[in-house]
Amino acid sequence: MRRLGDLEAEIMDRFWRWNRPATVREIVDDINRHRDVAYTTVTTVTTILFHKGHLTRAREGRVWVYGAAGTREAYAAALMEDGLSASEDRPTALAHFVRGLGGPERAALRTALRATDRRPRG
Template structure:
């Protein structure tokens, strides 16, 4: 999985945060609060995100309305999987990752591992 570009990430951040269908105009207006950006630039990048499968869109009146195809958490998990796929020593990479985690993150990881039922770890069928 490839990481999102800067503007792609800014657009996806708003779509994920708002959790509702959004128009390019809404995204542009929000982006313009921190920096100037052209409507056509955001429209082009939103179209690219749609083509890549990150956004789904529906025509409402004359405007496209965009929604995320997957959650921010699914995106982050995909990046983590891709990073692990880049090494032959997954155990070592995971160990180094966990060594640098905060205590709160370690607790969250422990809770997530306990919440996921892993029958293959118990010797049973999956």
């Protein structure tokens, strides 16, 4: 999975923070509170995000209503998986990554590993 571009990330951030569907108009109006962006630009990028699988959409009257297809955390996990796949030695790459984690992240990793090990395989 490729990292989101700047405007893509800005748009996805709104969906993840709002945790609800929204129209392009809502996104444009919110971004324009901080900087100017054209409605057509946001429409184009939102459509691209839909086709990449980051957004869902449904027609409501004459407009599309978009929603996040996954969580911010799932996106971050996919980026980490891609980072690992860039290495010819995944265990060593993973060890380097873990060495960079702080105490709370290491504790969360231990908890996640224990939960995964207890889960039945199927």
